Amino acid sequence: MSIILHIGRYFMLLRDTLSRPERVSLYWKRTVEEMDLLGVKSLGIVALLSVFMGAVITIQTSTNIDSAWIPSYVVGFTTRQSTILEFSPTIISLILAGKVGSNIAAEIGSMRVKEQIDALDIMGVNSAGYLILPKIVASVLMNPFLVMISMFLSIFGGWLAGVGTGIISTEAFIEGIQYDFDPFTVIYALIKTVVFAFIITTVSAYQGYYTSGGTREVGISSTRAVVYSDVVILIANYALTQLLLI
Amino acid sequence: MIEVQGLSKRFGTVQVLTDINAVFAKGQVNQIIGKSGSGKSVLAKCIVGLHKPEEGKVLYEGRSFHDMEAEDMRGIRQEIGMLFQGSALFDSMSVLENVMFPLKMFSAMARSEMEDRAHVCLKRVNILDKDALYPAELSGGMQKRVGIARAIAMNPKYLFCDEPNSGLDPQTSIVIDELIKELTEEFNTTTIVITHDMNSVMETGENIIFIHKGRMWWKGGREELLHSDNKELNEFIFASALMRQVKKAMIKNG
Ligand SMILES: Nc1ncnc2c1ncn2[C@@H]1O[C@H](COP(=O)(O)OP(=O)(O)O)[C@@H](O)[C@H]1O
Ligand SMILES: [Mg+2]
Numbered sequence: 001m002s003i004i005l006h007i008g009r010y011f012m013l014l015r016d017t018l019s020r021p022e023r024v025s026l027y028w029k030r031t032v033e034e035m036d037l038l039g040v041k042s043l044g045i046v047a048l049l050s051v052f053m054g055a056v057i058t059i060q061t062s063t064n065i066d067s068a069w070i071p072s073y074v075v076g077f078t079t080r081q082s083t084i085l086e087f088s089p090t091i092i093s094l095i096l097a098g099k100v101g102s103n104i105a106a107e108i109g110s111m112r113v114k115e116q117i118d119a120l121d122i123m124g125v126n127s128a129g130y131l132i133l134p135k136i137v138a139s140v141l142m143n144p145f146l147v148m149i150s151m152f153l154s155i156f157g158g159w160l161a162g163v164g165t166g167i168i169s170t171e172a173f174i175e176g177i178q179y180d181f182d183p184f185t186v187i188y189a190l191i192k193t194v195v196f197a198f199i200i201t202t203v204s205a206y207q208g209y210y211t212s213g214g215t216r217e218v219g220i221s222s223t224r225a226v227v228y229s230d231v232v233i234l235i236a237n238y239a240l241t242q243l244l245l246i
Numbered sequence: 247m248i249e250v251q252g253l254s255k256r257f258g259t260v261q262v263l264t265d266i267n268a269v270f271a272k273g274q275v276n277q278i279i280g281k282s283g284s285g286k287s288v289l290a291k292c293i294v295g296l297h298k299p300e301e302g303k304v305l306y307e308g309r310s311f312h313d314m315e316a317e318d319m320r321g322i323r324q325e326i327g328m329l330f331q332g333s334a335l336f337d338s339m340s341v342l343e344n345v346m347f348p349l350k351m352f353s354a355m356a357r358s359e360m361e362d363r364a365h366v367c368l369k370r371v372n373i374l375d376k377d378a379l380y381p382a383e384l385s386g387g388m389q390k391r392v393g394i395a396r397a398i399a400m401n402p403k404y405l406f407c408d409e410p411n412s413g414l415d416p417q418t419s420i421v422i423d424e425l426i427k428e429l430t431e432e433f434n435t436t437t438i439v440i441t442h443d444m445n446s447v448m449e450t451g452e453n454i455i456f457i458h459k460g461r462m463w464w465k466g467g468r469e470e471l472l473h474s475d476n477k478e479l480n481e482f483i484f485a486s487a488l489m490r491q492v493k494k495a496m497i498k499n500g
Binding site: 022023026110111114115116118119121122123124125 | 296320323324328330334335337347350400
């Protein structure tokens with residue numbers, strides 16, 4: 001199938017997904033379950049990654065700008081900027097594409113090959129809406145929280161590494177993370193996160209929903225979900241950066 | 247009653263069904279038989295609207311299904327119960343939740359009423375005290391029975407069963423076949439059973455159509471089946487050793 005056909009079918013699936021749910025209470029219950037599965041259960045990996053990335057950013061910045069002309073608070077400043085602008089929203093979303101995206105594609109794909117989606121359609125249930133909409137809503141609501149936690153922990157990791165290795169003092173680091181702070185950068189990051197959450201869930205759900213064959217194809221869909229989500233996130237990241245920051 | 251008129255279906259360039267005409271009667275176990283890959287499941291999925299045929303019509307009580315407004319189509323769908331080849335129970339739901347699912351989605355019942363209705367259906371298929379189990383914890387035969395319970399939860403007028411006894415041992419197959427026959431008579435449903443199992447054909451088939459290479463090759467009743475001189479049908483019927491024995495005995499006895 002050509003890329004144009006895929007894009008057309010993707011938007012058609014999106015239209016079905018976003019059409020009115022038949023039982024709002026049931027959808028909401030499913031959304032809460034998905035918030036736990038896709039959001040809360042991703043906290044561990046997000047936390048771990050954030051602390052270590054922040055630590056690495058701090059150490060690298062300080063070793064690279066080892067010059068008497070540059071004030072030491074720049075280390076904290078750089079850690080904050082790279083965390084908020086790029087690392088937390090983009091890298092964490094790429095990681096979530098790997099974790100959550102493959103999970104979504106595998107779950108929906110195996111429902112497809114085991115005729116469970118046909119069973120929903122036969123009953124007259126809007127299968128796309130029932131399966132996909134709760135995942136979209138859950139991710140769009142949860143990922144901004146994950147990313148905010150990531151921002152906090154990344155900066156915390158930076159401080160820990162900076163002070164722990166003695167390359168920077170707590171005062172200089174704090175001064176750095178407060179220096180020339182523009183709250184819009186956080187909003188910018190959260191806008192990106194929401195867009196990426198939408199991309200991860202819909203692209204992965206698309207891969208799962210149109211799986212045909214058997215378990216082997218479910219595996220293929222799951223891999224594709226991650227690869228395509230990543231590619232689309234990178235393109236969207238470029239577009240949003242140009243749109244929002246210039 | 248369901249009528250299929252001049253139905254053709256292809257996927258891309260592959261012609262799967264060509265000009266199928268058939269009538270499926272109410273209160274009877276209508277059967278679609280044929281070799282695997284002949285297009286039986288695709289035909290059933292065209293009839294219930296999971297596939298859209300390129301040509302032809304499907305009439306439910308005289309009303310053309312594929313020409314209906316979305317609203318009416320949904321109405322018909324809620325009158326259809328379907329048992330899938332692999333049962334298609336929802337993995338993430340318990341037995342009770344599976345059977346209650348269509349009720350939750352489409353009925354205005356209170357939770358306790360839904361539970362009662364689900365228990366009636368489960369009892370009808372002889373699944374007792376298994377409410378909290380998940381599909382993966384059930385045997386194939388039990389999964390099929392829960393699938394039937396879910397299919398009859400909404401009191402369907404039309405019951406579709408795709409290979410209800412594939413993957414089951416002969417004894418369990420008979421139980422399932424009889425259950426389908428009883429339910430059909432009890433609720434006067436228009437039942438369509440897809441099968442390639444000669445046992446169930448001989449056991450419960452009333453109005454039979456034989457699909458070969460996507461065409462309707464033969465139709466008739468169970469008695470005519472064994473005496474047909476249709477070559478492909480005979481090959482299909484007497485493919486199994488048991489049926490060959492039956493044939494020998496028939497010839498011996500004249
Ligand atoms: N969704 C589909 N897309 C393309 N080809 C299909 C699809 N479903 C079925 N087919 C093809 O249609 C033919 C008939 O399949 P099917 O109706 O499942 O056979 P059976 O009689 O065993 O139920 C097969 O050759 C199958 O490969
Ligand atoms: Mg089949």
